[in-house]
Amino acid sequence: MRLDRISGALRSPITFSVLAGVLIGALFLVGTGADPVAAYEAVLTGALGADGIGSTLTTATSVLGMALALAIPLRAGLINLGGDGQLVLGGITAAVTGLYSPLPAPLTVVLALLAGMAAGAAYAVLAALCENHLGVPLLVSSLLLSYPAVSLASYLARYPLKEPGSSLPQTRALPDGVALPAFGDSTVTVGLVLVVLAAAAYWFTDRRTAIGYEIRMTGLNARFSAYAGVERQALTLRLMSVSGALAGLVGAIGVLSFPYRFVDGSLTAPGYTWTGLTAALLAAAAPLGTLIASFFFAVLQVGGLAMERTTEVPRELTQVLQAIVIVFLAARLRFPGRRLNRRKEAV
Amino acid sequence: MTPPRADAEGAGVVEGSDGVAVELRGITKRFPGTLANDAVDLTVRRGEIHALMGENGAGKSTLMSVLYGMERADAGSVIIDGREVAFASPSDAMAAGLGMVHQSFKLFDSLSVAENVVYAAEPRRFGLVDLAAARRRVRELAEEHGLSVDPDARVGDLPVGLRQRVEILKLLHRGARTLILDEPTAVLTPAEADALFAVLKSLAAEGRTVILVTHKLREVLEGSDRVTVLRDGRVVARLVTAETSADQIAAAITGRAVELDRIHAPGTAGEPVLEVAGLSTDAVRDVHLSVRAGEIVGIAGVAGNGQSELVQALAGLRATTAGRVTLRGGDITHASATERRAKGLAYVPEDRHAVGTAPAASVADNLAMGHHRTSLSSRGLLPPAAVRAHAKRLVERFGIKTSSPEVPASALSGGNLQKLLIGRELAHDAPVLLVEQPTRGVDIGAIQTIHDQLIAYRDAGHAVLLVSAELSEIRGLADRVLVMYEGRVAASYTKDEADERTLGLAMAGGDTRTQVKAAD
Numbered sequence: 001m002r003l004d005r006i007s008g009a010l011r012s013p014i015t016f017s018v019l020a021g022v023l024i025g026a027l028f029l030v031g032t033g034a035d036p037v038a039a040y041e042a043v044l045t046g047a048l049g050a051d052g053i054g055s056t057l058t059t060a061t062s063v064l065g066m067a068l069a070l071a072i073p074l075r076a077g078l079i080n081l082g083g084d085g086q087l088v089l090g091g092i093t094a095a096v097t098g099l100y101s102p103l104p105a106p107l108t109v110v111l112a113l114l115a116g117m118a119a120g121a122a123y124a125v126l127a128a129l130c131e132n133h134l135g136v137p138l139l140v141s142s143l144l145l146s147y148p149a150v151s152l153a154s155y156l157a158r159y160p161l162k163e164p165g166s167s168l169p170q171t172r173a174l175p176d177g178v179a180l181p182a183f184g185d186s187t188v189t190v191g192l193v194l195v196v197l198a199a200a201a202y203w204f205t206d207r208r209t210a211i212g213y214e215i216r217m218t219g220l221n222a223r224f225s226a227y228a229g230v231e232r233q234a235l236t237l238r239l240m241s242v243s244g245a246l247a248g249l250v251g252a253i254g255v256l257s258f259p260y261r262f263v264d265g266s267l268t269a270p271g272y273t274w275t276g277l278t279a280a281l282l283a284a285a286a287p288l289g290t291l292i293a294s295f296f297f298a299v300l301q302v303g304g305l306a307m308e309r310t311t312e313v314p315r316e317l318t319q320v321l322q323a324i325v326i327v328f329l330a331a332r333l334r335f336p337g338r339r340l341n342r343r344k345e346a347v
Numbered sequence: 348m349t350p351p352r353a354d355a356e357g358a359g360v361v362e363g364s365d366g367v368a369v370e371l372r373g374i375t376k377r378f379p380g381t382l383a384n385d386a387v388d389l390t391v392r393r394g395e396i397h398a399l400m401g402e403n404g405a406g407k408s409t410l411m412s413v414l415y416g417m418e419r420a421d422a423g424s425v426i427i428d429g430r431e432v433a434f435a436s437p438s439d440a441m442a443a444g445l446g447m448v449h450q451s452f453k454l455f456d457s458l459s460v461a462e463n464v465v466y467a468a469e470p471r472r473f474g475l476v477d478l479a480a481a482r483r484r485v486r487e488l489a490e491e492h493g494l495s496v497d498p499d500a501r502v503g504d505l506p507v508g509l510r511q512r513v514e515i516l517k518l519l520h521r522g523a524r525t526l527i528l529d530e531p532t533a534v535l536t537p538a539e540a541d542a543l544f545a546v547l548k549s550l551a552a553e554g555r556t557v558i559l560v561t562h563k564l565r566e567v568l569e570g571s572d573r574v575t576v577l578r579d580g581r582v583v584a585r586l587v588t589a590e591t592s593a594d595q596i597a598a599a600i601t602g603r604a605v606e607l608d609r610i611h612a613p614g615t616a617g618e619p620v621l622e623v624a625g626l627s628t629d630a631v632r633d634v635h636l637s638v639r640a641g642e643i644v645g646i647a648g649v650a651g652n653g654q655s656e657l658v659q660a661l662a663g664l665r666a667t668t669a670g671r672v673t674l675r676g677g678d679i680t681h682a683s684a685t686e687r688r689a690k691g692l693a694y695v696p697e698d699r700h701a702v703g704t705a706p707a708a709s710v711a712d713n714l715a716m717g718h719h720r721t722s723l724s725s726r727g728l729l730p731p732a733a734v735r736a737h738a739k740r741l742v743e744r745f746g747i748k749t750s751s752p753e754v755p756a757s758a759l760s761g762g763n764l765q766k767l768l769i770g771r772e773l774a775h776d777a778p779v780l781l782v783e784q785p786t787r788g789v790d791i792g793a794i795q796t797i798h799d800q801l802i803a804y805r806d807a808g809h810a811v812l813l814v815s816a817e818l819s820e821i822r823g824l825a826d827r828v829l830v831m832y833e834g835r836v837a838a839s840y841t842k843d844e845a846d847e848r849t850l851g852l853a854m855a856g857g858d859t860r861t862q863v864k865a866a867d
Binding site: 207209210211214216220223230 | 688702705708712715727731
């Protein structure tokens with residue numbers, strides 16, 4: 001049973017795609033005259049070595065959080081492209097809460113997290129309402145709503161909430177103690193635990209609850225679940241609120257960790273939303289797969305920087321790797337479907 | 348029937364095959380765990396209508412997949428017009444003059460009839476698709492073959508019966524010389540089926556060849572020239588239609604004697620449980636009907652006369668514009684599908700792939716749908732063990748053939764998928780069951796099982812509303828028969844009155860005896 005699973009995983013198209021990506025990446029490296037072994041070694045030691053692991057886990061926190069935010073609606077076939085907007089609204093709300101809450105610091109942290117989640121959720125629900133009541137496809141409504149949210153946060157950070165005397169578009173730093181507890185003196189915070197707990201909750205919901213079952217069936221055949229009485233609009237609202245809450249949580253975690261303030265652009269610049277979306281798509285929104293894919297991308301992102309520093313191979317190579325893996329997997333998404341159709345009524 | 352000659356393979360051209368359009372020799376195809384085709388020989392002469400029969404899983408679909416280039420045989424050869432071929436894909440088969448209408452249609456729902464018919468063989472003008480010519484072409488073909496359909500209609504809006512016509516027109520447009528039709532009359536009424544066979548016969552008379560994969564004995568007897576019967580992957584009978592009988596074919600198919608077209612004894616009706624008063628929705632006008640506990644009410648009608656819309660409205664999947672629906676005394680006119688199910692309604696929809704199941708999900712997950720909020724879960728938790736146990740129970744109880752409940756439902760044959768669907772809905776034990784086309788495309792053995800199950804369900808005191816295009820099914824099962832014509836209930840008959848001729852006439856709009864008012 002266990003052996004079956006291992007050999008199944010080895011033969012899975014994901015393993016194949018990753019290996020093919022690594023191989024083609026190696027060819028690229030050889031073509032540019034670099035040593036592929038050294039480059040890959042630099043990626044791995046850079047990301048997983050003592051110096052890099054903290055950075056990798058911090059990146060993984062954001063990537064996994066966003067991947068979950070996108071995977072959860074994707075499981076039901078819904079695509080939330082408004083991750084950036086929900087993320088920065090969560091961040092700026094957490095920053096405002098952190099700056100102005102009259103509560104003691106630990107409670108303020110909790111409040112800031114909750115407020116960030118609420119802001120992200122509310123904004124995602126707005127996109128869902130646009131689909132449910134105005135007929136604007138979620139893909140469009142979520143994406144377009146994202147831009148004004150990012151701009152609003154940017155305005156707040158540049159004008160009303162701007163740190164006096166600073167030349168940077170950032171808010172004041174949060175008061176002492178208003179921060180997520182970190183592990184040792186690393187940048188890894190309790191945020192990672194929260195996000196992993198969210199992944200666990202997602203896994204549990206997906207595998208063992210009635211609503212998780214309905215979400216999966218809706219993703220596999222929306223007409224089938226509607227026929228059986230799953231209310232599509234209500235489901236869209238619920239999934240989008242959870243999705244937005246997670247994106248808001250990632251924003252709040254970003255503000256409540258170093259640099260302990262909202263810096264305009266700092267949440268969106270690393271592209272967590274898109275890396276997260278890629279990870280979710282890669283795993284077909286399956287909970288465990290999303291977790292693994294997020295970590296994989298975090299390793300590539302951090303390791304790529306290290307590789308650039310130590311081997312002069314540009315970090316864009318890791319993006320090439322990512323792209324190749326995705327192309328291979330996208331091809332996989334077609335093939336099993338065809339094979340299944342062929343097998344239909346075959347016996 | 349000439350036996351295949353083993354010595355006949357020369358330089359591509361096979362000797363001794365004059366007048367033979369399609370010949371399959373020794374086709375063997377193995378799937379993991381099954382031998383789907385075991386050295387099957389099939390000879391189809393040019394200009395004949397050749398019926399290929401057998402139960403679900405007998406190997407018909409596999410054989411046709413091999414012929415049509417969708418599967419590669421492990422052994423054996425395919426000879427078309429005397430030339431041995433090796434199709435790598437259906438495109439190769441089409442290029443060789445074959446054309447196939449699949450049981451689940453391959454159409455673009457969002458495109459028009461004309462666009463669908465000319466797809467991949469579009470008339471062009473200045474390098475662009477000439478839609479006007481496409482529309483003309485469709486009109487010509489439709490007229491020529493008596494398959495009238497509006498070239499501008501959106502395919503997704505058409506009832507299943509008309510979509511079938513589009514599929515057939517598509518083949519005719521491509522000029523296929525050999526047409527393979529998989530269950531072509533499954534959704535047609537006798538009159539429409541007769542019209543289709545007139546078309547097929549005229550095509551055969553022109554020298555085209557028709558291979559008919561079907562479960563329906565009557566149309567095979569009336570419309571085909573020869574019959575090949577498969578069972579368990581082997582040819583068990585090659586018959587000349589004129590010299591055989593329904594019983595002989597049925598015995599060959601099942602391997603035992605079968606009671607055909609059985610008329611079940613009427614049930615004992617109790618109180619009305621489903622009452623519909625003046626219901627109107629898209630394509631349905633002012634329908635009144637009631638179904639009592641312990642009875643089956645059959646709705647007959649030519650496809651596209653509002654039956655599907657009526658049932659969808661009753662199931663809560665289509666808004667009603669007027670009228671009132673009560674279920675066990677409670678008003679459900681504006682209730683959602685969920686609320687209706689909770690109040691005691693189960694529903695077997697017509698389209699088992701697109702609506703009734705999620706083919707990519709496992710058999711177990713498909714069987715759990717609807718039960719996942721009731722018997723299988725508590726406080727929102729749905730233990731995988733409960734889903735598995737439930738699947739095991741239903742697989743056994745309803746004789747669903749599957750290697751494991753974990754395989755995707757798409758791996759099941761059509762008949763087994765239908766058993767899954769009916770089993771799941773019967774297991775709700777709901778007082779009212781809506782059933783659409785319960786045995787469409789299902790083999791004789793499975794039809795008997797499904798009919799017995801519906802009768803047993805009725806006898807347990809449940810009300811059943813049955814919509815079927817199959818008159819023998821309506822007559823065999825229903826205690827009362829309503830005929831729908833142009834969205835209205837045009838006529839209503841008791842079991843004794845409902846003979847095939849009377850129903851056929853009413854379905855064509857002929858008998859308006861009980862219709863309230865024919866004119867405006």
